[in-house]
Amino acid sequence: MSNNIIVTIVHDNSEYDKSFVKLVKRYHDINLVSVESLSAEDFRRSLLIILQVNLTDPKTLRPLREKMLLPERTQVPVLFLLNEFSRREVVQANMLGATDYIAYPCPNAYFINIMGDLVSRTVEKTWSKLSHTQEMALKVSLKVLDDAFENAMNGEKLSHKELKNSCDLIIEATAKDGLTDWMNAIRQHHNYTYRHSMMVCGYLISFGMHFGVKKNDLQSLSLGGILHDISKAHTPLKILDKPAKLTADEWVIMRKHPVNSRIILAEGGWDQDLIDIAVHHHEKLDGTGYPDGLKGKQISDIARMTAIADVFSGLTDKRSYKPAMAPEKAMDIMLDMEGHLDIPLVKAFSSVIFSEEDKILVNQK
Numbered sequence: 505m506s507n508n509i510i511v512t513i514v515h516d517n518s519e520y521d522k523s524f525v526k527l528v529k530r531y532h533d534i535n536l537v538s539v540e541s542l543s544a545e546d547f548r549r550s551l552l553i554i555l556q557v558n559l560t561d562p563k564t565l566r567p568l569r570e571k572m573l574l575p576e577r578t579q580v581p582v583l584f585l586l587n588e589f590s591r592r593e594v595v596q597a598n599m600l601g602a603t604d605y606i607a608y609p610c611p612n613a614y615f616i617n618i619m620g621d622l623v624s625r626t627v628e629k630t631w632s633k634l635s636h637t638q639e640m641a642l643k644v645s646l647k648v649l650d651d652a653f654e655n656a657m658n659g660e661k662l663s664h665k666e667l668k669n670s671c672d673l674i675i676e677a678t679a680k681d682g683l684t685d686w687m688n689a690i691r692q693h694h695n696y697t698y699r700h701s702m703m704v705c706g707y708l709i710s711f712g713m714h715f716g717v718k719k720n721d722l723q724s725l726s727l728g729g730i731l732h733d734i735s736k737a738h739t740p741l742k743i744l745d746k747p748a749k750l751t752a753d754e755w756v757i758m759r760k761h762p763v764n765s766r767i768i769l770a771e772g773g774w775d776q777d778l779i780d781i782a783v784h785h786h787e788k789l790d791g792t793g794y795p796d797g798l799k800g801k802q803i804s805d806i807a808r809m810t811a812i813a814d815v816f817s818g819l820t821d822k823r824s825y826k827p828a829m830a831p832e833k834a835m836d837i838m839l840d841m842e843g844h845l846d847i848p849l850v851k852a853f854s855s856v857i858f859s860e861e862d863k864i865l866v867n868q869k
């Protein structure tokens with residue numbers, strides 16, 4: 505399954521910057537075109553257009569002016585990378601209708617932030633095409649999750665009222681309209697923490713509905729999805745987004761997040777089910793998981809369910825260090841994870857997901 509996000513990179517010569525293309529590709533599916541071949545279809549299918557062209561060269565400017573007048577151009581943000589950041593380049597970029605422009609090369613983190621903001625803004629605009637309930641659930645949960653991670657980062661309390669209210673909206677949207685559009689809408693967002701937390705939340709709600717759990721328990725599952733990795737607010741981004749294998753020392757930091765979540769949630773007065781989900785979603789049935797090395801029946805059903813939703817979300821999502829995996833392949837792998845995951849529960853999860861995921865694949869075409 506692809507994240508289905510198309511960032512179109514426009515260049516004006518065959519010597520385009522390959523390392524730049526590689527950097528964008530770590531985050532999004534890309535479409536690489538020359539100024540001459542840039543078409544209305546590229547504007548239609550893209551969530552962001554990035555132009556890495558020479559704005560002082562008339563041979564580039566002439567065709568580019570024509571392309572930027574296409575009516576489809578207004579639907580998508582356009583980011584110009586300026587070689588020199590000269591007055592002349594800035595004037596040209598503005599005249600061509602730049603949404604934003606930056607000097608490039610610049611630090612990767614700065615560029616990724618700008619790109620992420622522009623992609624996310626386009627994605628958030630598309631939410632208005634969903635049902636009102638889904639749109640509200642997405643908008644509210646984005647803000648609430650942002651606040652929750654910021655509060656966690658600053659050592660402040662998370663708002664029970666806001667988080668529970670946002671969970672109720674998500675449950676209502678899933679009950680009314682199913683999981684499909686919800687997952688598609690989330691999958692395109694640039695913010696990984698939001699994507700992952702919401703995906704785990706959506707999977708847990710559907711999982712819970714499949715087993716006919718009561719409304720209160722659905723709320724716990726949904727809160728568990730949103731907050732299961734809350735202490736990653738403290739994990740350095742250079743570890744979370746590292747485009748390579750983690751070192752042994754980095755793993756030590758990464759593996760602390762369930763215990764740190766226990767501290768945040770216990771101090772915040774959250775109930776035991778939620779704490780259980782956050783602390784034990786990396787436990788394995790054979791006792792080789794972390795942080796407590798629990799075995800078999802010592803691991804609760806809700807922690808087992810979260811482990812499944814967490815692994816599935818991780819495998820099927822694109823990250824800066826790996827492409828997204830097809831859901832069928834992810835499920836095959838998970839069915840082989842005996843000793844780690846609860847296989848009868850994985851089978852139940854598969855039946856919940858595949859009725860939905862089939863629709864996701866169809867919708868993405």
Ligand SMILES: [Fe+2]
Pocket residue numbers: 732733761785786
């Ligand atoms: Fe985790």
Ligand SMILES: [Fe+2]
Pocket residue numbers: 700704732733814
């Ligand atoms: Fe997770």
